Amino acid sequence: MDTDVLIEIFDKNSQRGETALDEILENREPFCTTSINQHELLHGIMKYNKHVPGELSAIPILDYTKRDADLSPRLELELEKKGKKIARMDAMIAAVAINNKARFYTNNKKHFSEFKEFGLELL
Numbered sequence: 001m002d003t004d005v006l007i008e009i010f011d012k013n014s015q016r017g018e019t020a021l022d023e024i025l026e027n028r029e030p031f032c033t034t035s036i037n038q039h040e041l042l043h044g045i046m047k048y049n050k051h052v053p054g055e056l057s058a059i060p061i062l063d064y065t066k067r068d069a070d071l072s073p074r075l076e077l078e079l080e081k082k083g084k085k086i087a088r089m090d091a092m093i094a095a096v097a098i099n100n101k102a103r104f105y106t107n108n109k110k111h112f113s114e115f116k117e118f119g120l121e122l123l
Contacts, residue, residue: 001024001031001032001033001037001059001104001105001106002033002037002093002104002105002106002107002108002112003033003037003040003041003044004106004107004108005017005020005105005106005107006033006037006041006056006059007041007044008020008107009021010053010055010056016107020105020107023105023123024105029103030060031059031060031105032059032060032061032062032102033059033060033061033062034061034062034063034064034092034093034096034097035061035062035063035064035096036064036089036092036093036096037093038056038059038061040089041056042056062096062097062100062102063096064092064095064096065096065099067099068092068095068096068099069095071095071098071099072088072091072092072094072095073091075091075094075095075098075115075118076088076091078118079091079114084114086111086114087111090111090112090115091115093112094112094115094118094120097120098115098118098119098120101119103121103122103123104120104121104122104123105122105123106122106123109122
């Protein structure tokens with residue numbers, strides 16, 4: 001799950017979050033996020049002095065590994081050659097998902113659609 005999806009799910013007043021959670025649970029597939037997304041989420045929570053949801057600790061985390069560190073700059077550089085500027089953290093997140101053959105649930109398809117040619121499957 002991408003950071004934007006997690007934010008919506010943890011927002012108890014978000015219909016979008018409720019819909020996302022229903023879709024995720026309906027798929028009956030294991031779900032997780034990356035250590036990078038966890039960083040982004042915790043940074044935002046801490047920045048605004050919000051309470052860290054207890055449910056966050058229950059979400060499995062895919063760590064950013066050496067294998068991901070080998071793939072992410074290649075993704076970034078390949079897209080730059082095509083004139084597409086990609087955020088470094090997005091390349092890192094995409095590398096984790098691609099290397100783990102994980103389908104990636106995001107509300108920000110614009111940022112991640114460029115990685116589909118490398119095998120990233122978006123939900």
